[in-house]
Amino acid sequence: MALPKKKLQGLVAATLTPMTENGEINFSVIGRYVDYLVKDQGVKNIFVNGTTGEGLSLSVSERRQVAAEWVAQGKNKLDQVVIHVGALSLKESQELARHAAEIGADGIAVIAPFFFKSQNKDALISFLKEVAAAAPALPFYYYHIPALTGVKIRAEELLDGIQDKIPTFQGLKFTDTDLLDFGQCVDQNHQRQFALLFGVDEQLLSALIMGASGAVGSTYNYLGKKTNQMLEAFEKKDFTTALNYQFCIQRFINYVIKLGFGVSQTKAIMTLVSGIPMGPPRLPLQKATQEFTANAEAKLKSLDFLGPKKGT
Ligand SMILES: CC(=O)N[C@H](C=O)[C@@H](O)[C@H](O)[C@H](O)CO
Numbered sequence: 001m002a003l004p005k006k007k008l009q010g011l012v013a014a015t016l017t018p019m020t021e022n023g024e025i026n027f028s029v030i031g032r033y034v035d036y037l038v039k040d041q042g043v044k045n046i047f048v049n050g051t052t053g054e055g056l057s058l059s060v061s062e063r064r065q066v067a068a069e070w071v072a073q074g075k076n077k078l079d080q081v082v083i084h085v086g087a088l089s090l091k092e093s094q095e096l097a098r099h100a101a102e103i104g105a106d107g108i109a110v111i112a113p114f115f116f117k118s119q120n121k122d123a124l125i126s127f128l129k130e131v132a133a134a135a136p137a138l139p140f141y142y143y144h145i146p147a148l149t150g151v152k153i154r155a156e157e158l159l160d161g162i163q164d165k166i167p168t169f170q171g172l173k174f175t176d177t178d179l180l181d182f183g184q185c186v187d188q189n190h191q192r193q194f195a196l197l198f199g200v201d202e203q204l205l206s207a208l209i210m211g212a213s214g215a216v217g218s219t220y221n222y223l224g225k226k227t228n229q230m231l232e233a234f235e236k237k238d239f240t241t242a243l244n245y246q247f248c249i250q251r252f253i254n255y256v257i258k259l260g261f262g263v264s265q266t267k268a269i270m271t272l273v274s275g276i277p278m279g280p281p282r283l284p285l286q287k288a289t290q291e292f293t294a295n296a297e298a299k300l301k302s303l304d305f306l307g308p309k310k311g312t
């Protein structure tokens with residue numbers, strides 16, 4: 001059985017994987033990155049090797065090294081480090097799950113395999129169960145991201161009875177705009193035993209109203225502080241203030257989405273805001289253009305999102 005660790009809640013930053021200009025992983029800045037998240041953004045949980053971390057573009061050996069470095073650097077600083085261990089190969093996914101347990105991670109998450117796709121809930125659960133079983137002491141999260149995996153099995157359907165099959169199941173990371181599906185996950189979770197983490201940053205307030213227990217996202221790397229202010233206003237039931245924060249965050253995200261927004265652009269923005277070099281993404285992604293970065297910077301300034309810059 002998974003240890004009944006403190007439930008994962010609040011903001012979880014989906015970390016970027018810093019790279020050097022020639023495409024190798026830049027382990028040397030991860031310590032600084034941890035400090036930046038904790039001190040400048042007030043974010044104490046991370047989700048490593050997911051979409052934002054280009055986990056599926058890294059080799060298994062790189063994924064192990066990246067995970068180990070985040071756990072080591074986050075020791076006594078971060079609350080929880082969740083490692084995404086999803087892969088197309090069950091064997092690789094199990095190897096990564098075992099490794100996450102060995103290094104002392106706080107949880108593992110898995111996406112649905114997206115080349116050969118599970119045709120129904122039972123098939124998908126069979127796969128997830130085998131991965132979870134490789135790390136029987138670690139909380140297990142299902143990472144629902146249908147737009148990228150193409151696996152459209154509804155989360156509320158998957159959740160129904162899942163703990164009978166996967167005893168370590170602890171929750172979901174829900175990256176979809178279907179608030180009916182998300183709401184029905186919350187509705188099923190009466191005893192609040194699962195962490196239901198929302199993954200569409202620009203719509204987080206709506207998910208909080210529905211009962212989200214926290215959020216995992218790429219923008220919490222650099223908008224963590226702003227988003228935490230929204231969470232505080234929500235906690236105090238000051239919905240007008242919370243909505244103002246959400247609109248402000250939306251203005252930025254809406255602007256960059258129109259320019260073309262993804263992991264490459266997130267790397268450029270994070271480099272700009274934190275002063276920590278994130279480097280280029282790995283192919284097939286391509287580096288953000290200078291024009292994008294200049295426009296994003298102007299927008300951040302006009303929204304007053306650029307705090308005092310750290311020395312590089
Ligand atoms: C598809 C994707 O990467 N989604 C991220 C997390 O799941 C989000 O954090 C988005 O990057 C964010 O909501 C901006 O659209």
Ligand SMILES: CC(=O)C(=O)O
Nearest residue numbers: 014050051052217218
């Ligand atoms: C956003 C997110 O959770 C991920 O990068 O996987």
